[in-house]
Amino acid sequence: MSQGLVSSLFMACKKMQMDFQCQAAQIGLDAAPYAALQKLWRQDGVTITELGEKLFLKASTITSLIDRMERDGLVQRQRDEEDRRVVKIYLTTRARNLKGKFPRFEEHCIEKIKPHFTQEEIQTLTQLLNRLEESL
Amino acid sequence: MSQGLVSSLFMACKKMQMDFQCQAAQIGLDAAPYAALQKLWRQDGVTITELGEKLFLKASTITSLIDRMERDGLVQRQRDEEDRRVVKIYLTTRARNLKGKFPRFEEHCIEKIKPHFTQEEIQTLTQLLNRLEESL
Incomplete structure (x- = not known):
């Protein structure tokens, strides 16, 4: 009866991940920056720590992901106006435009x-x- | 309404994967050989191709996983009695005993x-x- 829940969950997840990679490839991205875009399209202007938590990524991994996305012109780091110690991640115009296309x-x-x-x-x-x- | 299905699936899957890694670690294994054991505990004596398909692994990945598991004394390759061209993967006594303990x-x-x-x-x-x- 209860046999199969784990397999069913993993299989559905695997299938969705494959679809996710497919969609990412259409924008010319890997899964990781595409996942970050999904979160930022929903809520822009978050700290690296917040974004890392949403994506279940370690501090070192999210930092290098953001470095890569900044280099590729998808995001930019900006100091928070209210608290200059805080750095927030914002989508570039190019990344915001992608949202409209996909x-x-x-x-x-x-x-x-x-x-x-x-x-x-x-x-x-x-x-x-x-x-x-x-x-x- | 329909918002949230993807996140819910990914989150549940992530949580289950973390639990999976935790359980694997209790046997002193990584997630990949533990996943292979789960399949072989259910059905022993399958070909590398069959096992690879069940685990969604590429031919090169499943081959090196089986090499590693063979080296670690968890599985052994055996030629099929009925068709000598076919090689099947069997659990070792040690790996079969793990099933009883966990x-x-x-x-x-x-x-x-x-x-x-x-x-x-x-x-x-x-x-x-x-x-x-x-x-x-």
Whole structure:
């Protein structure tokens, strides 16, 4: 009965990751900077630490990712106006424009699965996944 | 409404992966050989290609993983009795004994989430995840 939950979760996740990489490749990006863009498209102007936490990345990893994205003209570091000790990450115009050209990954997925799920089922799945995460 | 499914899936998966690494570490293994053990505990005596497919690994990656596991005394390669051209992977006695000492990861997870989910909810979640995987 309960056999299969772990495999089902890992398989669904793997499939979504492959789709994610595919979408990233369309913008000419790897998965990591694309994941950062997803978060920044949602909320721009966050600290490196906040962004690292959202992406589950270690301090050293997020720092080198941001270095790379800054070099590629996707983000820029800016000192916070209110607290000059704080450095925040902002999208460049180029990165903001990409948002208009490509749907957010969440929306892309929902469009893809819509014909196969009712709105209620998507809600149920989301809620059960949230509870799963909390209980693990 | 539908916002959040992707994040919820990735977060639940990330949490489960962390738990997976934790369980692997208890046996003194990395995630990759532990994942291979999970599959072989379920079905022993498979070809490298079959195991690679189950683990979503490229031919070169699964080959070097099996090399490493063979060196660590977890598996051995054996020519198939019926078709000598076919090489199958078998667990060593040591690896089989580990199964008795540690629960399968699936069982470990179910035990952990049981207090928070009904049997029916676990089934619903598993089914929805299977359908999600198919529709992506």
